[in-house]
Amino acid sequence: MDVVRMRVKYIEAFDLSNAWFQTVKACMEDGFERPVFRGSRQGASRKELDYLNILITNPGNRPLIPDVPEGIPPPTSMKYVNEYLGYLMTPFKDDLEDYTYGERMTGKIDISKISGVEEGHINHDMVIIDRIEGARMNEDMDQLGTITKFLKDTPGTNRSIITIGRDRDLALTHPPCMRLLQFKGRYGALHLSLYFRSWDIWGGFPSNLAALQLMKEHLAKEAGLKDGVIVAASMGAHVYNGEWEIAEIVTGGARNE
Numbered sequence: 001m002d003v004v005r006m007r008v009k010y011i012e013a014f015d016l017s018n019a020w021f022q023t024v025k026a027c028m029e030d031g032f033e034r035p036v037f038r039g040s041r042q043g044a045s046r047k048e049l050d051y052l053n054i055l056i057t058n059p060g061n062r063p064l065i066p067d068v069p070e071g072i073p074p075p076t077s078m079k080y081v082n083e084y085l086g087y088l089m090t091p092f093k094d095d096l097e098d099y100t101y102g103e104r105m106t107g108k109i110d111i112s113k114i115s116g117v118e119e120g121h122i123n124h125d126m127v128i129i130d131r132i133e134g135a136r137m138n139e140d141m142d143q144l145g146t147i148t149k150f151l152k153d154t155p156g157t158n159r160s161i162i163t164i165g166r167d168r169d170l171a172l173t174h175p176p177c178m179r180l181l182q183f184k185g186r187y188g189a190l191h192l193s194l195y196f197r198s199w200d201i202w203g204g205f206p207s208n209l210a211a212l213q214l215m216k217e218h219l220a221k222e223a224g225l226k227d228g229v230i231v232a233a234s235m236g237a238h239v240y241n242g243e244w245e246i247a248e249i250v251t252g253g254a255r256n257e
Contacts (some may be wrong), residue, residue, distance in 0.1 A: 006050040015061035016209050019054055022076075023201050025251040026052070027239040035240040038173070041240060052199070056209075056230040060217060064210035068250055085211045089144065098172050101167025104164045105181075106144035147183060151223040165197075177236075178208065183219060189228030190220035190246035198236035202243040 009026050013019035030045025064075050085100075093103040147160040162181040169175040182194040192212065199205060209230065220227050241245055 008051045008053060008198040009049050011052070011054040013054065013056050016043050016064050016213065017061075017066045017207065019059075019067045020201070021251065023052065023054065023205060023237065024038070024239060024247050026189075027158060027201055027237060028244070028251055029068055031238065034089060036223050036240075045241040046238040047241075047244070050235070050237060052232070052234045054232045055208045058243075059213045059230045060227045064213055065206050072250055073202050073255060075205075076210070076247060078210075081207055081210040081214070083144050084207050085214055088211055088215060091142075095147045099176060101164060101178060103164050103177070104176070106167075111151035114116050119131070138206060148219060148222055149227075151183060151190065151219060151225075153183060155190070155223055155225060158184070160184060177204070181186070183214070183216070185223060189226040190223060191231070193231045194233070194238065196232070196234040199234040199238065200240065201237050202239050205237075224234070 007030065009030060011019065011022045011026060013022050020141055027047050027049055031049055032211060034045050036042050036046055063078075065078060066074065067080065068074050088101050090102045091106050093100045143162045147162060150157050150160045159182045160183040163179075164176050164181070165179040177196050177198045178194065179197050182193045184191050184193070195210065209232070213230065217227055217229070
């Protein structure tokens, strides 16, 4: 009997920018083309890797976001990344939202104290204030606060895991893409492993990882550790057909070598 094998794409990258370029290129060259069955882009197409496993050895290297060629719209900005960091690390959710990552992860935290957030890009107080008005607080466990204590007390523990996914997410029209974060202290540094069930590599990847890197740097400082690697995995890493033309332009140069 013929064995059908999933193709596992392994990427090792120096920093976040290099990781993004390599992963976009991998999707374009090795991705399985398929229609989008559900969600906000239903009816579109995407090129999707069977399975992505990526190691980023120096994720704190600046800049945290890709530097695309002149004339190419950048996939994100540090202003947006700082705003996204507020979404990750505050627990407020309005009535129109099925969930937020911050609601699943944390209790209230002052993001102005997070190392790496640059002044002038965002009014830190307004992130929290904007989300409080017409919103409700998460009453679940403060996972982020709990693992921060774990990392301070026992950095090498396997218990420092933040779970985003819940069983009832199967019923949501737009279920969470990011499902799991595991932080671990080893060799004097704090490392992050994460999993996305579905991952928009062009537009989501650079913002997701830049904000998570800032969060990791904050936790490392709290735990008295150096900054470590990021290991990311996904069974749904993809580039939508609306970005194929521009992705071909971006990945055609020497930036991916």
